[in-house]
Amino acid sequence: MSQSQSTSFDLLDERIRRWIWNEQWTELRDAQEQAVPAIINADRDVIIAAATAAGKTEAAFLPILTAMLSSDTMGLTLYISPLKALINDQFSRLERLCEALEIPVWPWHGDISGSLKTKFLKHPEGVLLITPESLEAMLCNRGFAVPRIFADLRYVVVDELHAFIGSERGKQLQSLMQRIDSAVDRKTPRIGLSATLGDMQLAADFLRSDQLRPVHIIQSKSEGGDLRILVKGFIELASPDDDDEKEKTKVVESVSSHLYKVLRGSNNLVFPNSRAKVERYTYALRQMCEANNVPNEFWPHHGSLSREIREETEAALKNKELHTTAVCTNTLELGIDIGSVKSIVQIGPAPSVASLRQRLGRSGRRKGEPAILRGFVIESELTANSHLMDELRLDVFELCAMVSLLLDNWFEPPKTDGLHLSTLVQQLLSLIAQKGGITAVNAYSALCINGPFNNINKSDFVALLRHLATKDLIQQDSAGVLLHGQKGELIVNHYAFYASFATEEEFRVITGSRTLGSIPLSNTISVGDFILFAARTWKIEQIDEDQKTIFVHHHVTGRPPSFNDHGGMVHDHVRERMKALYESGDAIQWVDTVAADLLDQGRVAFLRHALRSRVLTQAGRNVLIFTWLGDMANEAIASMLKLRGFNANCFGPAIEVFNAEVDRVADTLLEFSNEPMLDPIVLLHGAYNLRQEKWDWALPDDLLQKSFASLRLNIVVAHKWLVTNRSTILHALN
Incomplete structure (x- = not known):
């Protein structure tokens, strides 16, 4: 590898250059060429976005290890991964390089021995590979030692950055990084690695939420083949x-x-x-x-x-x-x-x-x-x-x-505006454990003003504290210091506390004295809604959220409800592209003859029902509202209809209203289009199954409704659709 081929290669420590030669690399890859000068001086945050197998790990660690070797003291680099299995992989990958450099690499998760962890804590230097949950446990259980453990922290590397953005775990990670910065009283450079990022600026805002300095973004040239x-x-x-x-x-x-x-x-x-x-x-x-x-x-x-x-x-x-x-x-x-x-x-x-x-x-x-x-x-x-x-x-x-x-190289931008109040509850309890107690003012400053929960206003934070006190999760002493309540103490001292996300829970389905089984539900549900289970349609007559139980009776309806079973919230842009495919007569080259026939059948039905321009159509005893919006906006419109007593469920690009007529549905939609945009607390009044996140049970009703709406509904897009389609809805009445 000659100097004419790579200027970044010469910036690396001689021992690392020798390792590269021994590995018989012929060149540094594009991501590595760009990352070395950006990272080596530890003076900025950096995001490296590159295809899978484009060498992102080496792009980050070759300059990081060079910087560690050039210092009088080795220091510490913190690598945070979403998966224990990925930590094990990266340990094997980094150990080969770091062994030659005499830099220790420490894997840290639930399967690692206590003796190895104790050894690291005595001399916290080298590269520490850890999950957010294990880092949470460290801050909770070794709170007073945190400033010493991270005193010589040089870099924080977040792998699979896209997997964190917009999730409860992501909010937890942002809070943990901020709490470490606060403990050492300085900003440590953060390096984000990802193969999939829909909006680089949103990703940059996630990596450093206070936005006090720009994030250097590296987007590698595509190295993929056919x-x-x-x-x-x-x-x-x-x-x-x-x-x-x-x-x-x-x-x-x-x-x-x-x-x-x-x-x-x-x-x-x-x-x-x-x-x-x-x-x-x-x-x-x-x-x-x-x-x-x-x-x-x-x-x-x-x-x-x-x-x-x-x-x-x-x-x-x-x-x-x-x-x-x-x-x-x-x-x-x-x-x-x-x-x-x-x-x-x-x-x-x-x-x-x-x-x-x-x-x-x-x-x-x-x-x-x-x-x-x-x-x-x-x-x-x-x-x-x-x-x-x-x-x-x-x-x-x-x-x-x-x-x-x-x-077209388009993919969904991360959703970063959710309130994530469930994680705020966890982080408050964790911060109390780390500090041994904290005042409400300092907690609000640490988590909201300077932390990632900066969209939470002071009055909502105070309301949350009061409600947590009624749940015996926190208490306040005579000096105004927040401490754990008896229940809070028990929860924080259990290993299950460290994860911010809930394991998937299912509702038991009971008819009469017979249990039919259990069903996972991510939708909001209400008494009177229909569910499909055991190949039959059932009407909900009672809901017990605490016991996760739905009581139903068999009910024949024109069409069983459909629940999303592929695990994602479909974006507006996907539905827009679906409609464009229906409207287009062009053949798709990469489908087989059966799929091509299915496309033709769908287009014929689309034209026969005039869905290019029609918004509402009667389908048996039910009404279909074709919005061609994503799931979050459709769920908001379905919630509006439920407020008026309709049974409505999202169904792909449409909303299905059961046992209804077009005229009444159209009148209701027109009413909403002429009213101001609904507040989430009004919109979700009477709705069940809002407790989707781990700590939602600890929230007061109004904050639960706000948090759910911020994560699962798009009220703005829904209201805009109603206003924009007013004349089309009105036409359905004629």
């Missing part, structure tokens, strides 16, 4: 004997049979969008291996499996002697090192375009190999009784819209 795409369609036949489960099994077997033929003999990732479907497809594929007397090549990977089983799958993927296909949830979407895979399979629409892009980054990592995306969509067979929403072939249009946006 991209090959094929979307295949499948038809789930109507069951003549009302045995829908039998037909579902048949179509799973049909998809699995194709996967068996095209994936065997190579490494691949299959994403079916839910844990249940992971199990279903893995079972079908393994049965085919057994039937053909060949070694199994198909392995499951999801969050409910034990660590040992997940690690077996990861080891099989890394083993160059084996051919392995992992059928997985988003557990293999992030940067765990599993080597290169030949193709990515997406069954049904992805949670988001950003998620699809992240998954695709796993494929085509070897030089000269294309990235391969295989999309599979399953639509129901049309009959004389088929519903309009079935005729529209929504899934094939949604997946095609996502692939189209992916090819």
Whole structure:
């Protein structure tokens, strides 16, 4: 590697240059060339956005380690990862380099021995690899030692930055970084690494929320090769004997049979969008291996499996002697090192375009190999009784819209304006533990004025403190210092406290004295709503949020409600692209003949029902409102209708209003279009299932409604749509 080839190479420590030579690198990659001069002086925050396998880890650590070696004291670099498995990977990766430099590397999570942690705490220097939860535990349990532990902190590196932005965990991470800065009384440079960032400025604002200095942004030139795409369609036949489960099994077997033929003999990732479907497809594929007397090549990977089983799958993927296909949830979407895979399979629409892009980054990592995306969509067979929403072939249009946006290099910008009051509760309790008590004024200053909760006003913060006191989570002594209440003390001293996110909970469904089972629900629900369960439609008659129980009775309705089952909140822009695909007569080159037929069928239905211009249409006993908006705006409009006594559910690009007529629905929408935009507290009055985050149970009702609305509803876009479409809605009355 000559000087003419790389100016950044000469800035690195001689020992690191020697290591690069020994690794037989021929050049620094684009991200590394740009990152070395930006990071080496430790005088700014930096974001490195580059494709998967573009060398982001080395881009950050080559200059960081050079800076550490050039100082009189080694100092400490804090590396924060969303996954323990990623920490284990990075430990193996960094240890080889750091061992030659005599810089210690310390993995720190629940599986690491106490003796190793004690050894680090005696001499906190080198590179510390940690999760937000373990960092939370350190601040809580070693609060008075925090200034000493991080006294010589040089850098904070956040890996998989996109995985944190807009989430409860992300707000926790922002707070933890701010609390460390406060403990050492200076701003430590922060380095964010990510392969998927929809809006660089929003990402920069997340990395340093006080915005007192600009963030240096590095966007690496694309190093990817060719991209090959094929979307295949499948038809789930109507069951003549009302045995829908039998037909579902048949179509799973049909998809699995194709996967068996095209994936065997190579490494691949299959994403079916839910844990249940992971199990279903893995079972079908393994049965085919057994039937053909060949070694199994198909392995499951999801969050409910034990660590040992997940690690077996990861080891099989890394083993160059084996051919392995992992059928997985988003557990293999992030940067765990599993080597290169030949193709990515997406069954049904992805949670988001950003998620699809992240998954695709796993494929085509070897030089000269294309990235391969295989999309599979399953639509129901049309009959004389088929519903309009079935005729529209929504899934094939949604997946095609996502692939189209992916090819345009668009993906969702992170949502950064949520209140995240659940995490504020956790961080308040954690701050009290760290400091041994804190005044309300100082807590507000640390968390809200100078911290990441800067969209929380003083009156709401005071109301929150008073409510937490009624829950015995906090108390105030005679000197005005906030301390843990008895219940708060018990909670903070339990290991489950350190995670800011809740594990997925399900509602039990009970009819009479019989328990039907349990169902996960992310939507708001109200008494009188319908749910689909055990292949039947049920009407909700009572809700017990504390016991997570829904009481129902069987009720026949024109169309069972649909709940989003692919794990994401669909963005407005995806729905806009879907409508554009319906309106276009152009053929799509990367679909098979079945998917092309499904697209044609959807376009015919779209034209027949005049959905280019029509907003409301009667569908049997129900009314469909076609907004072509994203899920957050549609959920806001559905909530408005519920205020007026309607049973309304979001259904893809539409809102379905049960047992209603167009005239009454149109009148109600016109009323809302002529009124000021609704306050979240009014809009969500009487709504249940607002407790979506871990600490939502501790919030007073009005703050819970505000927090939920900030994270799950887009009231502004919903109101704008109502105003913009006033004349179209009025036309439906004529």
